[in-house]
Amino acid sequence: MHEYxxxxxxxxxxxxxxxxxxxxxxxxxxxGVGKLTLVNPDQILFCLEALTADTIAQGTxxxxxxxxxxxxxxxxxxxxxxxxxxxxxxxxxxxxxFLEIPCPTCxxxxxxxxxxxxxxxxxxxxx
Amino acid sequence: xxxxxxNIGHDVLKANDKLAEKNKKFxxxxxxxxxxxxxxxxxxxxxxxxxxxxxxxxxxxxxxxAGDVVADMDAGRIAKxxxxxxxxxxxxxxHLDAKLVEKALKSxxxxxVDLLLMENVGNLICPADxxxxxxxxxxxxxxxxxxxxxxxxxxxxxxxxxxVIHKKDLxxxxxxxxxxxxxxxxxxxxxIPILKTSIHDSVSMEQWFSMISTSVESLKKG
Ligand SMILES: Nc1nc2c(ncn2[C@@H]2O[C@H](COP(=O)(O)OP(=O)(O)OP(=O)(O)O)[C@@H](O)[C@H]2O)c(=O)[nH]1
Ligand SMILES: [Mg+2]
Ligand SMILES: [Zn+2]
Ligand SMILES: [Zn+2]
Ligand SMILES: [Zn+2]
Numbered sequence: 501m502h503e504y505x506x507x508x509x510x511x512x513x514x515x516x517x518x519x520x521x522x523x524x525x526x527x528x529x530x531x532g533v534g535k536l537t538l539v540n541p542d543q544i545l546f547c548l549e550a551l552t553a554d555t556i557a558q559g560t561x562x563x564x565x566x567x568x569x570x571x572x573x574x575x576x577x578x579x580x581x582x583x584x585x586x587x588x589x590x591x592x593x594x595x596x597x598f599l600e601i602p603c604p605t606c607x608x609x610x611x612x613x614x615x616x617x618x619x620x621x622x623x624x625x626x627x
Numbered sequence: 628x629x630x631x632x633x634n635i636g637h638d639v640l641k642a643n644d645k646l647a648e649k650n651k652k653f654x655x656x657x658x659x660x661x662x663x664x665x666x667x668x669x670x671x672x673x674x675x676x677x678x679x680x681x682x683x684x685x686x687x688x689x690x691x692x693a694g695d696v697v698a699d700m701d702a703g704r705i706a707k708x709x710x711x712x713x714x715x716x717x718x719x720x721x722h723l724d725a726k727l728v729e730k731a732l733k734s735x736x737x738x739x740v741d742l743l744l745m746e747n748v749g750n751l752i753c754p755a756d757x758x759x760x761x762x763x764x765x766x767x768x769x770x771x772x773x774x775x776x777x778x779x780x781x782x783x784x785x786x787x788x789x790x791v792i793h794k795k796d797l798x799x800x801x802x803x804x805x806x807x808x809x810x811x812x813x814x815x816x817x818x819i820p821i822l823k824t825s826i827h828d829s830v831s832m833e834q835w836f837s838m839i840s841t842s843v844e845s846l847k848k849g
Contacts, residue, residue: 502721502753509639517635527630537640538756538782599781599815616756619638627629 503539506618507547514623515555523625526557530622534567535581535598536615569615573603581612643757646725650732650760657737660843661745663723663759665783666767667776668749671793673701674826675767675835676744680708682836687741687843692731694723694748701746711735722753728760742843751780763842769794774803777811784815789822789838796825 510531518526529548533539541564552558568582584601603610654661666672673693680689690711693702702714713731715723723745735743745761747754751768766787768776771794777784784790790812795805805823812821820838824831 502756505720505724506639509642513635513637513639517633521631521633523631536782538752596778596781599785616640617638618640620635622632622634624630624632627631 503543504547506539507544507551510548510618510620511551511555511557513620514557518556518623518625521625522627523556525626526552526560526623527626528561528563528622528624529557529620530563530565530624532565532567532617532619532621534569534615534617536569536595536612537618538595539618565621567615567617567619569598569612571601571610572613573606573608573610575603575606575608577603577605577610578613579604581615584610640756643725646729647758647760650725650729651762653732654737654743654760654762655846657740658847659737659740659743660763660846661743661759661761662763662765662839662842663745663747663754663761664765664767665747665751665754665787666749666765666791667751667769667772670749670767670769670772671826672746672749672767673704675791675793675824676705676746677708678826678832679744679836679839680705680710682832683742683839684708684710686840688739689742689744690735690737690740692723692728692735692743692745694727694746696721696748711740717748721748721750722757723747723759724757725759741847742839751776751783755780755783755786762846763788765789765791767791767793768808770798770803770805770808771801773801774805774807775811777808777815781815784812784819787816787819789820790816791835792821792823794825795823795831796827 571581572578601610664672691705692713694715698714698716702712706712715731764787766783792805792808798805
């Protein structure tokens, strides 16, 4: 359950930023999750909700956004995986799919730039 | 009441990476080469560490960090061999992280260490996401996990520096093919060195030792 410690890191950071800004409440927390990050969204959401109970972020809305990594090929081609996968019709929640995207110009398997993000993008607070 | 959106952009995984980078610098300052030994539960991580400590103990000054949900058992096995062994209990966590390692490093006399072996928690998933400050990432699977184990865990094989397919002596008994596993690793990672090992095959054990020695020496040379 490494989701639990990641959720702890997120909530600690959110609360400290919120307090620094004299927040009375936190309405929304927006988190970007890379498509290659090995976290289970349901599990992390469960932990986040449990950890915000009895804090100024109690009852906050969590927004989880997918981050699609950019892909790069030896031949110099680069593009975003979201488009490339849509074009290939592959199932986007399958990590393997991101590791097997062929280059549209030369056909070689491309490699990903990043995609292992777990980033607190923004919070929406009441002051 | 004032509503206010604050942009943060704090990546909690990159925060671990940063701390790992710090650990690595600290290790290098002390001339220590560190190996993160990841792998499936029961795949033979502690056994491979014991063998390496026994064989390479004359050549290098070795210390071991034994990470586990309950770490004392593996740590006890290794400490018997007379090397500094720090058990790191990860509690509810299924992996070592840079913070746990930072703390463990404080109780090791690094000036007198050449090689640090870190046994990660038996798990092929989240250790892949956490750098510790290591110079080399090893992933150990054994044939007894079934020969489709590699393809089920692509990320860890893509990000490792050495793959060990262990307990090949048992392959036939469990209807698994070490060659298929090797092939799967190769599909995922075109450049990674792959060893097929067993404690009953001394040639394969020598390959394991020499893989470690060469890597340690390459750091020493700079
Ligand atoms: N047949 C065979 N058994 C082995 C070999 N290497 C290790 N074992 C056995 O496999 C079992 C597990 O080995 P460990 O070294 O404890 O495995 P581990 O990966 O450290 O286990 P955890 O830390 O619990 O995840 C032990 O009973 C070992 O004796 C091998 O090459 N062949
Ligand atoms: Mg062990
Ligand atoms: Zn986990
Ligand atoms: Zn190309
Ligand atoms: Zn974990």
